[in-house]
Structures are given as C-alpha cells and as structure tokens.
Amino acid sequence: MTADACCVTPPLLGEPLSEPAAVEMAKTLKALADPVRLRLFSAIASHSGGEACVCDISGGIDVSQPTVSHHLKVLRDAGLLTSERRASWVYYAVVPEALQDISALVNLNTAALAGVTA
Template sequence: MSKSQESLTDGDACCPPGALLREPLTAADAADMAVKLKALADPVRLQLFSAIASHAGGEACVCDISADIEVSQPTISHHLKVLRDAGLLTSQRRASWVYYAVVPDALASLAVLFGIDAAAGVSA
C-alpha cells in the first residue's frame, strides 16, 4: 500500500495535498470513503456536520445545533447516527445531553482526498 493510501486509512494527514488524486484508491479505501461521502451527501446531514465542525471547540451539544434545522428531533437523531456510523462524528453523553465532535482523522482523509489543507479546517 502506498504512503498516500495508508494515510487514508490511518488518518495520517502528513502527505501532500492532493496525493490521493495522483494515484487510484484501493477497493477498501474507496468503499470506506464512499460511506463517508454518502453520509455527507444528504443536505440535513451536511448542515449538521458543518454546524458541529464550526462550533466553538469543535464539539456541540445536540441542543446547540438542532434549533436551526427544520426537521424533527427524532430525524436529527437519525441523521447524527448516520454520521457517527460513517465514522465522521463521535458522541459523548454528559448528563442528559449528547455532545458530538468531528473525527479529526475522518476530516483529514476527506481533505487529502480533495487536495485541501486540513489545517485550515477543524483542528484536533
């Protein structure tokens, strides 16, 4: 496996931007990335992901991000579960609230795939 392909699965963001655009993905890496891209392809999920990623500290309580989303709370929970299952978010229960955070390695692998600098986005 090449260094750029290892970075996709290991979350190592040290390889140069666009490295994956210069060599083909393995079947396993493509399948993993497709799950992430499919999860982000839904407008509500993309909006939730963006709200969490841009929130102060890189994490947000569901109560902080659901007010601006025009779907029911159960629907928001479903979309957050899809993002978690895709490996894009982590969650942690604190008392009666659940806090979500973007997985830095997932964000880094997306950044490498698209040839952008992950350091310009969410910090770990």
C-alpha cells in the same frame, strides 16, 4: 474513515484508491451527501470548543428531533463524529482524521491537475 481502513486516503490524482479505501470513502461521502447531515456536521465543526449538543445545533433545521438523531447516528456510523453522553445530553465532536482523509482525497494540487488536462 476508520483507522483500520488504509490509514490515509491518497490524493485522488496521486494514485488510484484501493477497493477498501474507496468503500470507506464512499461511505463517508454518502453520509455527507444529505443536506441536513451536511448542515449538522458543519454546525458541529464550527461550534466553539469543537463540540456541540443537539440543542446547540438543531435550531434552524426544519426536521423533528428523532430525525436529527437519525442523521447524527449516520454521521457517527460513517466515522465523521464522536459522541459522549453527559447527564441527559449527548455531545458530538468532529473526528479530525475524517476531515484529513476527505481533504487528502480532494486535494488536487495545481501542478497535478495541469498535468492531467495538458
């Protein structure tokens, strides 16, 4: 999520999402809903040093380089990745706040969940 969109998403069971927060979170979740994008995101997040270039993450993903670039752009546009050009390579890193917002959305603590199902 972007910094101008409601700061931090409240837990799903804590209170209803505002319309702007829901729009931003839907954009984020839609970006991650594609299996190739999810694999690329995971590869970057788990890469040593917390950043990776395309050559580090595209192995084993059976799509063309332009398609990988497109998917990385979608993830950047959704606020999930940052990118930095270094010479002829572009390095990508996960935006920590985006992970926190996703985690906050789905952080269903046991007590709150038990209260809903009781």
